[in-house]
Amino acid sequence: MTKSPRKAWKEAIEAYSKELRLPMIRHHLEEQIQEANQRDISYEEFLAQLLEKECDARHESARYNRIRRAEFTHKKYLEDLCIEYLPEDAQKKFKLLKTLDFIREGRNLILAGNPGTGKSHIATGLGLKACQEGYKVWFTSVPLLVNRIKECRSEQTLRAFQNRFEKYDLVIADEMGYISFDKEGSELLFTHLSLRAGRKSTIITTNLSFERWGEIFQDPVMTAAMIDRLTHQSYIVNMNGNSYRMKETKEWLQNQELA
Template sequence: MNQVIDTYCDSLKLSTIQSEWRTLTEEASKDNIPYHVFLERLLELENQARIERSRQTLLKLSRLPFKKTLDTFDFQRINGVSKRDIEEYMNLSFIEQNQNLIFLGPPGVGKTHLAVSIALEAISKGLKTYFMTAQELVTSLETADAQGKLDKKMRGIAKPSLLIIDEMGYLNLSDNGGHYLFQVISRRYENSSIILTSNKTFSQWGEVLGDGIIATAILDRLLHHSRVFSIDGPSFRMKNKSAE
């Protein structure tokens, strides 16, 4: 009997039930638990395990550079955004409405930390999330274009519910970088959400992209449904360096 149950579990990919049914059977027999309650517990364990495996897969595929939550963010050191502001977006309704979030500010004020904390919440809710720096994004598209796979790459970038574009402006993009970025923004416009971080003001994007017209076109779409936080304050990295 045991082997038959294990065989069915293996065939149906019920790995958690396969590992737990013996223990729960003993408990059910000992405590005289009704059959339907026993079955419900088994199915609940399997469902919870699958949800957790899915979350871990989403986390791995997201390419997040680290795992940081709001609990470790020091809002007292900065201006321009409060904990209440970010908590408002933790319900992820902005993703349901295909809206964007933009964090502007000098290096070290926690822009990426805030973006990642929201991304972790999205992943915990089962939403596909993808993280890339602006430079990585453009480079990957240039490579795909050279290989004749640009459209396929664009479709892949359009799929995640939430795309994080980090460090926009940290480095000036290549000559065609603005055109690639425009295609990404256009594909996701009113279809899915973006969180973007940048140490440059919008007026400087023409210089970063090497094309003022492209910069205007990108900002027109990016800002249409967005909330912008302009953050200012001392660098967290310099604070930690001083503490050393």
């Protein structure tokens, strides 16, 4: 039986879309044809709607891959924060931070304060928002970053790691201050964070005031240089306050009692 011209064209479209790797066009072709016939839409609208589905799918896939490659340890979104639980300085600057202007400006963000006040949640939430808006992000803790650099140096892959590290739009270095470093680790961390200074953004979370950073690096000269390099034209948020986690826990317990 001879194929109808319409069926032949449909099969051709499916074949071309497969070869060109346009799976959404292939997947939605039949329903778009039916809708076009029912609504009597123009050829231009028909084509635009098919291409829109392909673009939407690719954008969603790209967002998913950016988040996956960022290596977040937890998914903590800004929308999940109770703003009134945050320290006063964080409440004042939260709206500004959400704009992600600091990434566009290539400026650092330092969240410094006592444990449990929402530093990691804010940092992760900003990182996830950055991924959703098209930025290339990497999340790591400072101790893991130092170990990673040491491993790359011993495996002679340090240059490749440095090239990747420099190109991230945003690096989140969590938990500065929980572990002190030897001289080698301090120098490597300083060198790598310096690669990004003034060009790309880094978020640092720390439970220590700058006066106590000497406890981490154990070298007054390097400590002073590190603070100067990281804080130059940076956004600094004072995260000292009551424990955000404790407030969440109390609220959860109250809800359990009411249930």
